[in-house]
Amino acid sequence: MNLRSAVVSQFKRPRGILGRVVGWILASRGSNLARNRWTVDLLDPKSGERVLEIGCGPGVALELCLLRANVAVGGVDHSALMVSQARRRNFNAVREGRAVLVEGTIDDAPRDLAPFDKLFSINVIQFVDLADFAASARRLLKSGGVFAATYQPRHPKATRDDARAMAVRVNDVLRQSGFVDMRIEEIDLKPVPAVCVLARAV
Numbered sequence: 001m002n003l004r005s006a007v008v009s010q011f012k013r014p015r016g017i018l019g020r021v022v023g024w025i026l027a028s029r030g031s032n033l034a035r036n037r038w039t040v041d042l043l044d045p046k047s048g049e050r051v052l053e054i055g056c057g058p059g060v061a062l063e064l065c066l067l068r069a070n071v072a073v074g075g076v077d078h079s080a081l082m083v084s085q086a087r088r089r090n091f092n093a094v095r096e097g098r099a100v101l102v103e104g105t106i107d108d109a110p111r112d113l114a115p116f117d118k119l120f121s122i123n124v125i126q127f128v129d130l131a132d133f134a135a136s137a138r139r140l141l142k143s144g145g146v147f148a149a150t151y152q153p154r155h156p157k158a159t160r161d162d163a164r165a166m167a168v169r170v171n172d173v174l175r176q177s178g179f180v181d182m183r184i185e186e187i188d189l190k191p192v193p194a195v196c197v198l199a200r201a202v
């Protein structure tokens with residue numbers, strides 16, 4: 001495995017020295033920051049709400065949520081390294097109890113904060129069983145709560161069609177899992193557009 005493919009394989013679960021490189025890329029690459037900002041804009045967190053991110057990586061989107069409104073946030077990531085980077089990035093909010101960051105998967109989401117008004121993920125759905133993920137998300141959301149999943153394909157030769165195909169798959173799984181009011185948004189990013197599927201829990 002060459003260095004590039006070793007780094008790419010880390011995006012699923014960053015660890016060790018290469019994981020630190022991945023954390024740095026996630027927190028600084030232009031397209032990554034843009035899709036984080038775009039997703040938080042779509043989610044539109046409001047003061048008093050509880051917001052959960054699955055696969056929070058180094059905590060960039062959680063920081064944006066906290067800057068935007070007086071929210072309480074939960075973040076989950078199965079990479080211990082990413083959780084420690086997210087804690088460092090959101091140090092004050094963690095100390096004040098406005099952010100609870102946990103190592104694990106969606107089923108380890110902080111119960112004290114549940115149920116959530118909003119639950120989101122950014123470039124994580126390609127790594128999970130979608131039906132299980134949707135079922136767990138539904139259990140964690142309030143009735144009327146908002147689900148948002150953003151995806152920007154990053155594999156070699158990725159295309160807009162790859163992004164749209166994933167959006168259709170997610171949309172179908174959400175419908176089968178009892179979500180309503182689905183809508184698909186798209187943003188023109190380099191090298192490939194990103195999609196976000198939004199839905200409402202009943």
Ligand SMILES: C[S@@+](CC[C@H](N)C(=O)[O-])C[C@H]1O[C@@H](n2cnc3c(N)ncnc32)[C@H](O)[C@@H]1O
Binds near residue numbers: 014026058
């Ligand atoms: C491509 S990175 C994206 C990180 C962040 N959402 C962002 O866009 O900056 C994927 C992240 O999801 C985490 N992850 C992947 N599968 C996961 C799962 N099943 N449960 C929790 N975290 C997961 C990885 O550890 C990694 O931090």
